[in-house]
Structure formats: structure tokens, C-alpha cells
Amino acid sequence: MFRRGLTITTSAVALTLAAVTAPVEANWLNDILNDDIAEVRKMNAEGSDFSAHLAREYRQLALFEADAMYDFPASDYFADKALAVRDGRDEIPAVPQIWDIEPALMDELIASREQLTAAFRQDAKALAPQQAATAQAKYDCWVEQTEEGYAYPWQSAHIVNCKEAFRSAMSELDRAIDAARPAPVAVAPAAPQDPTYVPTDDRAVVYFDFDQARITPDAQATIDRLVERVAAGRNIVVTVEGHADRSGPADYNRELSRERALAVREALLRHGLDVRDVRELNIVAEGESDPLVETGDGVRHPKNRRAEIAAYRLQPAAAGTFGAASR
Numbered sequence: 001m002f003r004r005g006l007t008i009t010t011s012a013v014a015l016t017l018a019a020v021t022a023p024v025e026a027n028w029l030n031d032i033l034n035d036d037i038a039e040v041r042k043m044n045a046e047g048s049d050f051s052a053h054l055a056r057e058y059r060q061l062a063l064f065e066a067d068a069m070y071d072f073p074a075s076d077y078f079a080d081k082a083l084a085v086r087d088g089r090d091e092i093p094a095v096p097q098i099w100d101i102e103p104a105l106m107d108e109l110i111a112s113r114e115q116l117t118a119a120f121r122q123d124a125k126a127l128a129p130q131q132a133a134t135a136q137a138k139y140d141c142w143v144e145q146t147e148e149g150y151a152y153p154w155q156s157a158h159i160v161n162c163k164e165a166f167r168s169a170m171s172e173l174d175r176a177i178d179a180a181r182p183a184p185v186a187v188a189p190a191a192p193q194d195p196t197y198v199p200t201d202d203r204a205v206v207y208f209d210f211d212q213a214r215i216t217p218d219a220q221a222t223i224d225r226l227v228e229r230v231a232a233g234r235n236i237v238v239t240v241e242g243h244a245d246r247s248g249p250a251d252y253n254r255e256l257s258r259e260r261a262l263a264v265r266e267a268l269l270r271h272g273l274d275v276r277d278v279r280e281l282n283i284v285a286e287g288e289s290d291p292l293v294e295t296g297d298g299v300r301h302p303k304n305r306r307a308e309i310a311a312y313r314l315q316p317a318a319a320g321t322f323g324a325a326s327r
Helices: 008-019 023-033 035-042 050-068 072-086 103-121 129-148 155-180 217-230 250-270 316-326
Strands: 197-207 236-243 278-287 306-314
Touching: 035 050, 035 072, 050 072, 050 129, 072 129, 103 129, 103 155, 129 155, 197 217, 217 250, 217 306, 236 250, 250 306
Parallel strands: 236 278
Antiparallel strands: 197 306, 236 306
């Protein structure tokens, strides 16, 4: 499993104890097994901005999993997210591709995440912070419950509840965005100004296993090193190009290249690249059309199974105009 911090044996013991333990004792047991829960109980995320609402939403999920469901790994997961948001770190919505979820259920989760992030790109966090936070938390609940599957009689109901709660939250978010957005003002169209970028020396190549788009430990280390170099920079554009070797059909390889580029993109966002300072993130799927090592058709080569990352900086002369237009 992707995010479980306890072994199955420990979880089973916790569930057995929970069946014969009073709620106050169960809270004490969970606090012993997961010290983050004890801190979350005392957490007071004041404020009305998106982060404050999201921290409270994650806190509610963490305590529900701990005290009502006795699911200590799940409570640990949501407690970590609550504390991260409270401490000012950016928590993106769960990425279903890196969870242990049945392929048949994946398309709907991916499409729903894109719906949520599309709302975020419309400035939903500022225009409707409460509704945006609720939608993200309900989506994460849906992903987490789906990964648990149907192991218990109540699980299917919990999956449906989280899914329907997300759908309802998204409807409220869309209405709130429309209501909060000011009416358009007719202005004369401005002459288009294309930003000018210059390449930096910050480049990296991430390699993948055959027929895989998963980030390996070596690939993650490469990404982390790049992030350390560029995360503090402003007016940075990062481009990600996915590639495949020439083994297999060209259409399949283009899709595999796209998945590799998306995997690298998510890794950059999760591990330190501040998306609020990044002005643009381009993703290109090159497929098998631009091999690093020339081979015949159908030939596997490890250096062709890659994603290339490059950083560009906006030229100072154009930075003021472009930065003002993008805020």
C-alpha cells in the first residue's frame, strides 16, 4: 500500500482491542501508537482562509478514523496532512495513480481530480476557501476509502459517502466561484506580449523501468537534487518531456511517455517545487520519436525510457509585465 504507516498485524491488533475497549481508552491507545493524533486533538487551526479550513477538514477526518473506525493507519495519514497544512506546507489533492487502487476505478478518480484542480486554477482557494477545502478533503477521503476496497461490510457505504460528499462539495464550489467572481468589465484588448525565457543550467534526466511510469528511488533522488537547485527561484518555468523506447506500438509509447511526464510533474509538486512561484509547467509526451540512443524499431533500451526536466528563467526585462499579468 502507498501510505500505510503500520503493518497489517498492528492494525489487526488495534481493531481487536477497539472491539472491547471503551472510546476514551481507544483514544489513549491510538495516541500511544500515533503521537500525531495527540497533537491533532489539541490543534486549533484558526482563520478563514483556505489553509485554515483545510487543516480543520483533515483534523476531522483524522479523528473520525481514530475514534469511530479505529483505523490507525488512515488516522495517521490524515493527521500528517492536517499538521502539514497547519504548519504552512502545501498539500495537493491525493494522486490516485500512486495508490493501490483497482485499474477499473482509476479513470473516474483521475477525472475528478482534474475537475478539482481546474477549479483551483480558477483561483477557487481565494474566491471560495471553505468550499475549496471541503472539496479537497472529501476527494482525499474518497481516494483513501477506495484503496481500502471492500474488505469490510461497511466499506462500500463509506466509499459512496465520500464520493457523494465530494460531488456535492464540487457543486457548491462551482456555484461559489461563479458568485464570487466579479462581472467582466469591457476593456480594450491589450497587445499580446510573449514572455521570453532563457535556459538555465538546471537539467535532469529521470529513467524508468521497462513498461513502467512509476518513480523509482533513483529517479526520486534525481528529482530531489533538481528541486533543491530551483525551488528557491522565482519566474521559473520547468518543462517535462516524457520518452519511451521503441519496443511496442507507437500509440502505446506516446501514452506511456505522457504518464511518465505526469508522474515526474506530480513528484516535482509534492517534493518542494513551490507552484505559487512557478509561472508555467509544460508537459510534453515525445513518445518514441526522439530516442536518446538510436535503435531499430521494437528494440528496448534503458536510456530511452526517460523523462527530461529542464528549467528556464524569465528574462528580467519581461519579468515585471509577465508577473503582473499572471497574478
